[in-house]
Amino acid sequence: MPTLEPHQYRKVAESFGADAERYDRTRPAYPEALIARIAAAGADVLDVGCGTGIEARQLRDAGCAVLGVEPDARMAEFARRSGLDVEVSTFETWDAAGRTFDVVASGQAWHWVDPVAGAARASEVLRPGGLLVAFWHVFDPPAVVADVMATVFQRVMPVAALPKSATDAYDTMCDRAAAGMREAGGFGEAERWRYEWEREYTRDEWLDLMPTTGALTRLPAEELAEVLEAVGKAVDGVGGGFTMRYSTVAAAAVRV
Template sequence: MTDQAAWAPTSFGARAHDYDRLRPDYPAEALAETLAALGGGPPGTALDIGCGTGKLGAALTTLGHEVTGVEPDARMAEVASARGLAVEVGTFEAWDPGGRRFDMVACGQAWHWLSTGERAVKAARCLRAGGRILLAWNFGSYEPDGAALLGRVYASALPGGLPTGSGGRASLSESDLDGYAEELRSHGFRQLTRTAVPWRTVLTSRQFCALLATESRHLALSEPVRRRLLNEVTARLDAEAGGEIHMVYRCLVVGASAAG
């Protein structure tokens, strides 16, 4: 019923273009507000860890930063490069900065995929003295009617629930961010801050199911099971919700400054 390869950080590349088209963007205001809380300052160089298709990098570019991305999946990196982002293919853990230090290290929707024993240490080494780190996630939910409808569909079509993945990596919640903030503090980062920016969007039933198909917990389902589930979601949204779903997002950013 499940595909264990879907728990690898390179699993998303199979649907790179849908990921880029449908995964939520990062509101530039959330990033700007976090940087302001850390003292502001002019734009500089930024390292985007696990840059994916370049969504976070694009938001940082709009704020004037010069962004270099590191991405383990060449298919995702190709899409990011098409956006104009400079991307180096490889895992962050194995990547060699070649002596470079950045004004900012950023990571969107990917910190929880990195090695817990290495990520904060290496991020600090990639920063100049006093540089900033931004860890960003979009957490999505649904308006009540949509949530109730989806609850009925999943209870019927997938009574065992979605798989949770190795180490719970696919079942991240907002409460996990407290642990990430403490992790940064324990590795010498200071001025810990958190920003939350709510926003909303409406997706058609087909857009929504294409979005679900980019998420690791759905990618982990076998192809026949995933297809049946998403076909049922599409049919029920079309029949009972006018063919659309109202998404409610919160962009959460954990920010901190390196010592120096």
């Protein structure tokens, strides 16, 4: 069986809306420095894979006019309830209807877009000098929690090989995004951005977030309970909470 690229896992890509309220409640916002840098590139922003609107609301608060494109109608409807304008479509098939933008941004979603077709589509809708930026949060929990997560994931969802670390996985995503921009043409050389920050989690807060991750959104209830029980015990073992180290990483290129 051929190995699929991330954007080809459509059932996973469109599974997050199963609990849109939990997703929006638990997923972290983006560093203000990143939001400010994106907003400085222009006021008209197209948010690809906008989900429930986490980064779109931040960009709107920074003074941008934001249009979201989101393939999951449930996520789109949640975002609309906060006053955002969202159109339901995959980005590759979305009809721009002649509209152009200063920025095409994608938070936690560009790996669900064909990296070459997506970059080519972005080039079509960006004004000259416009910015394409894809960005992700890298989760880096304490080693004891990370080790338990890796062990229980491998037991419940065996895969041939796991990345050595979350950083390796997201570096690969940035590499793929940058390569897609290069292959599509119409962009300058992609830059890498990185923002380091931390957030405190209680046991309950972390277990509330975990079911919103792509590895777990489609897991049967019994197996999800097994994962959460094991991770919960690990968090209890480090005092009932922990400091999550985050890196928010981005690949960004300017349309020439």
